[in-house]
Amino acid sequence: MMNRNSAFRILLADHNCRTRRELARFLVHRNHDVDCASTGYQATRALRKRDYDLILSDINLPQLSFFDLAAHLETEGLETDVVVIANLLDLDRAVSAMHEGAADFLLRPHDLKKVAYTVERIRELKDRRADDARRLQIRREAQMQEETTLALARAAEERDRMNIGHGRRVASYAVEIGRGLCFTEARLERLAFAGKLHDIGKIGIDDAILNKPGRLNDEEYAVMKRHSEIGEYILKPVSAFRDIAPIIRHHHERFDGAGYPDGLAGDEIPLDARILCLCDFFDAITSKRPYREPASLEQALEIIAEEKGAFFDPLVSEVFIKMHHPRRAVVAI
Ligand SMILES: [Fe+2]
Ligand SMILES: [Fe+2]
Known part of the structure; x- marks a missing residue:
């Protein structure tokens, strides 16, 4: 102005x-x-x-x-x-x-x-x-970001048929945690976009590995792990997603530094990525796989409590556990 x-x-x-x-x-x-x-x-x-x-x-x-x-x-x-x-x-x-x-x-x-x-x-x-004019421009940019996210998420789901709805659910859980941590609306929006697109890099993973019905062997798992870097690579050139790209890159880092791709630990990992890491785990473990039954809510929360400070950020874990006792409805994204 x-x-x-x-x-x-x-x-x-x-x-x-x-x-x-x-x-x-x-x-x-x-x-x-x-x-x-x-x-x-x-x-x-x-x-x-x-x-x-x-x-x-x-x-x-x-x-x-x-x-x-x-x-x-x-x-x-x-x-x-x-x-x-x-x-x-x-x-x-x-x-x-x-x-x-x-x-x-x-x-x-x-x-x-x-x-x-x-x-x-x-x-x-x-x-x-x-x-x-500025307000109109901001509205147009937000709409374009929303539409591009939807298109990319659909492209990823078309490739990864076993995980339909995973991105949306991860985004919902992440926004719940973000609200618990008093994030601003703008940050919650960014977190939702990151949640929906966190596995976009799977577009670049070979079909035989991506849709393998059984567990992956070490070699296949090493290939699969590249999806977080590929996701960052896909989103980085798009100005609307530039601040989301690092969150995508680090969504598989562990709080104790044993994650990938960079082995970051604690505060070195962007907070939004620490949130996605927990939500990604929660959705994966409570979803059915051809080789295992889904974990119950109680079992999943128990693992999260055990892994507090190791796999997961302690504060993020506490907020999530508190929010799911008793179970609350997942917020609509
Ligand atoms: Fe992932
Ligand atoms: Fe995921």
Whole structure:
């Protein structure tokens, strides 16, 4: 947002030397940045050199009527507000200029209070428009991130048929923990995206290993372990996912340093990755596999309690255990 104390760049185009002098002095005194032009030629030349926030333009400017000025701005793709300056006798033309897009008009002789009020009003309108545009941009970016996440998660699920819904469930558990740790809404949103995409790297793992019905041998497990690095590699070039990429890379690190890919320990592991690590384990162990039955909630919580400080972050484990005694509904993502 524009700093309200910053100078407003104004082009003052008026053929009357006295008007230019008086208005320019008044506006500069109010900390505005003012350039002057006495003809249409000078005004268009100034507009090619600089961007202005506002043009104060004499309706009888030689070589450039308001309508020529409006056409010039449109051709150049400029959205600069124009306030016309007119004599009382030209009131009809000033009103026509308003119909054609002028932001306002000022009548001679100038009431300086009215000039100050008009400039401030235009500045506020411009700030509001900039804020609206920024909000729209943020909404569009959030929507694009959501849609891209969905598309990537679907691509991963198409490859990893045994784990359909795993990403969404991990995201739900992670958001529960994040709420327990008083994360901000923005951080919870990032955690949800990371949860949904944490195994995206499995796209790069060979089908024979990814969908093997039995347990993996050491060699196959070594290949499977590469999915966290591949996930980081896939997401890193996308600016919207750049801060998620390290969480994905480290979601299989263990609190005691015995995890992968970098063997980080304790606080070296991003907190969001420590959260995903526990949620990933919980969902995996409570899900059915061709080679084993799912663990019950109580069994899973018991393992988490035993592994507190070894496999899992102690604080994250405590929050999760507390939240699941008694079992609560998983939050909707
Ligand atoms: Fe994983
Ligand atoms: Fe996983």
